[in-house]
Amino acid sequence: MANIKSALKRIAITERNRLENRSYKSAVKTLTKNYLSAVDAYRANPSSADAKQQVDATMAAAYSKIDKAVKRGVLHPNTGARKKSRLARVLKAQEATEAAS
Numbered sequence: 001m002a003n004i005k006s007a008l009k010r011i012a013i014t015e016r017n018r019l020e021n022r023s024y025k026s027a028v029k030t031l032t033k034n035y036l037s038a039v040d041a042y043r044a045n046p047s048s049a050d051a052k053q054q055v056d057a058t059m060a061a062a063y064s065k066i067d068k069a070v071k072r073g074v075l076h077p078n079t080g081a082r083k084k085s086r087l088a089r090v091l092k093a094q095e096a097t098e099a100a101s
Contacts, residue, residue: 024065024074031062032087039090046098055091062087 002008035058042051063084070080 021074024069024072027065028062028069028075028083031058031065032083034058035062035087036090039094043094046094059087059091 002011035055038051038055038058042048042055045051066075066080066083069075070077075083
């Protein structure tokens, strides 16, 4: 354990930042799961305008949280881009199968 006053302060700051970063990461994961469940509901009933609207709303929320995490330095910019790309790819695949059938 540190004895120097500045080192003790740094430990406290690091812990505070760790908890804040963890909350951002957790929120990104939660919003991603919400989005994926909305896409599954849309896949079950693709003609429903309400389901499509839900997908769009959850996608916007997930994108927003990912962008905020990148801006805050919680996520690397490439990681944020990869996560957003994977979210978009799920919906695009759904719409492609819908158009094909």
